[in-house]
Amino acid sequence: CQHRSKSTVGHQKTTTVLGQSYEVDPWTNVSPAILEKIGMNLHSQKYHPICLIRQRIQDFFYKRFTKRGNPIFSVFDNESPVVSLKQNFDNLLVPENHPSRNQADSYYLNSAYMLRAHCTAHQQDFIRAGLNSFLIVGDVYRRDTVDSSHYPVFHQLDGVRLFDKHDLFEERVSQPDALQLFDDTKHSALNQAGHAIEATLAVQHDLKSTLEDMATILFGKDIETQWVDAYFPFTHPSWELEIKYQDKWLEVLGCGVIQQQILNKSGAGSKVGWAFGMGLERLAMKLYDIPDIRLFWSKDQRFLDQFRVDDPHSNIQFKPFSIHPPCDIDLSFWIPEMFQENDFYDLVRSLGGNIVEKVELIDVYTYTKLKRTSHCYRITYRHPDRVMEKVEADAITKKIAAEASTKLNVKLR
């Protein structure tokens, strides 16, 4: 995939992010459109809906978990989004061949540093520092499809809670000393090898009831939720929580019992714990009735003014302002052998910015005689502030087509 580094950084030898330089190498695949988002910190911008919902969730944790009247959760919201591959993957037991390590799925500054793909990248550092209960809030970056609930930059809030035997059993049973965190139970769908069943079930119960109560407090008692079994390399067992949004199930978070191997490596081997990571945009879309994830990046006062409230617990229902009609343009090309769809999505986003509402692969055609495959993409343009003229959409599509043929080696049809 040599084209990628050339396409994004030209002949420059370094990329600068938050005042630090990173040497460009064949792994580099960050695009200027993505670099521009770094430092915007919507989660800390007063009156921004991402900041409002983050304050609500933070308050929930402050109130729920206290010791002698003081909150026990610490909140970290200022960690740099540039992390090492070790932080994002190795520390979390992500296997060497896991698809998330692919250049097509994450943004790399070079072969050693990347833009975090989840806030879980900081988990081990804080456990190692001796913390038992903490939240991490931040912007995360993924090369993903673009639609109304997916965006390549979004915000996550991660949580971790560790328990020693006393913490875990004291409120739950009359004789906590009779119970164990660890025994010789074998690995199963229910537990990790070495986790006593009563311990893993108690952790699971604390985790799920905390997150269910959070959903009820945010959305009211009529909120429909469901738990789905999931897999993460860093937890077992693992689940995802889905909520009903516009008549469909929308996944809002992943969670589970922390792999003991991670705690053992981080000086917390005598404890057990849970962890979760949630997507703030998706929760905010439900809470405020925001129909499209791209609106969070809007600078339109008609959007921002609706969230100017001093009390983050105020009830807000977003009222859509006039939206202008979209303009669809189809683009077809023959793809080269090593083609990655995400490279094309990225290129469209770099050149089209927020005017691109959606990019969809609408047709795949293989011409068997010549062993060639063609893709047809429909690009939907919509201008936030005015009608999108067809000539304007055509001009951007032309640029996209030209870059796709030089940088991605596609042959236009």
Ligand code: FA5
């Ligand atoms: C994770 O990122 C795990 N780190 C979560 C976790 C933490 C599990 C700790 C266990 C323990 P996942 O890739 O499913 O998992 O993302 C978590 C949430 O981020 C999703 O449920 C969703 O709400 C949100 N999300 C994921 N991709 C996008 C996207 N492209 N745009 C907006 N939100 C997204």
Ligand code: MG
């Ligand atoms: Mg998921």
